[in-house]
Amino acid sequence: MQKKLSGKERRQRIVESLIEASEPQKGGKLAEGYGVSRQVIVQDISLLKAADHPIMATPQGYLYNQPQNAKEKRTCIIACRHTKKDMSDELNILVDHGVTVKNVIVEHAAYGELSGQLMIKSRKDVERFQQLMDEQQASLLADLTGGLHLHTLEAEDEQTLSEAKEALKKGGFLVEQEAD
Template identity: 45%
Template sequence: MDNSRKMTGPERQVFILDQLKKAETPISGRELANMTNVSRQIIVQDVSLLKAKKEPIIATSQGYVYMMEKKTDGMKQRTIVCRHKPEETLEELQAIVDCGAYVYDVRVEHPVYGDLTGILNITNRQEAEKFVRSLKMTNASLLLELTDGLHLHTIAATTEDKLDAACEELKTRGFIFE
């Protein structure tokens, strides 16, 4: 970015879109704020304006992603129902990715709001650890805390065998709700 003059809101939004479209991994609001010399809150506002213009930007636990297509496109997918304590979240996520599956989202059914979904995009142990660290650092609640631990995940993998292995591992650990 050229630091000699301050970007206007529309210029910054074009810059944000360009960065997200080029990125191979999520970009955090803090990173975008540093790139544009504005606060993270300004980035949140810019992203909201872009979403209102129908730009397919998703806020994930790792940062913002421009969703031209879901990472799960072309992969085998399965929705699983799980139940566990909040402190078992890392174990659950790592059990899934250790079997070669990908955790696309988490979903709960709220009695007032209906389905609430959080996009996770967790593909490996490090991303699972980063997600849990982020929860602790921000003191944020997990969606499963709204439903006494009950939640759904969309998981994906290149083969049905990997999905079967992930489900079997979760069942062994007592995390699958039947």
């Protein structure tokens, strides 16, 4: 029988497992591995974040957001607009161009900036996210702003980002700044 870990030991092991993981780790799976409830894991993650561990909660699970030691990736922020029925089309355009959709951001009149961490980088991720949205009957953050939202995109190079933005423009998703 495995010795029950203290909260401090469990949190240290959670950090170690997230650092070593190549894919996001689901809270339920972590809970099962440490013999605690998912709610305990959620509390542990909150405590770890408060202690400045760069842990990100995504629809795919928890990630330790380590700086890239390899070639630095390029990022940009784009503005898009669409309805819920077009969400998968927008995301698939991006991932098909080799872009990771890091988040979604909206500007709320009372709360200011609201964001959700996505880390969507494949059609499989898009499919899982769409399924989660459907199962939970969840609304898009962009529903708060008439469909207008921002995404932080990440890619290997500027050319990849440019091609993805052009494809979004052709698809009618990209909102461009109007000339004065």
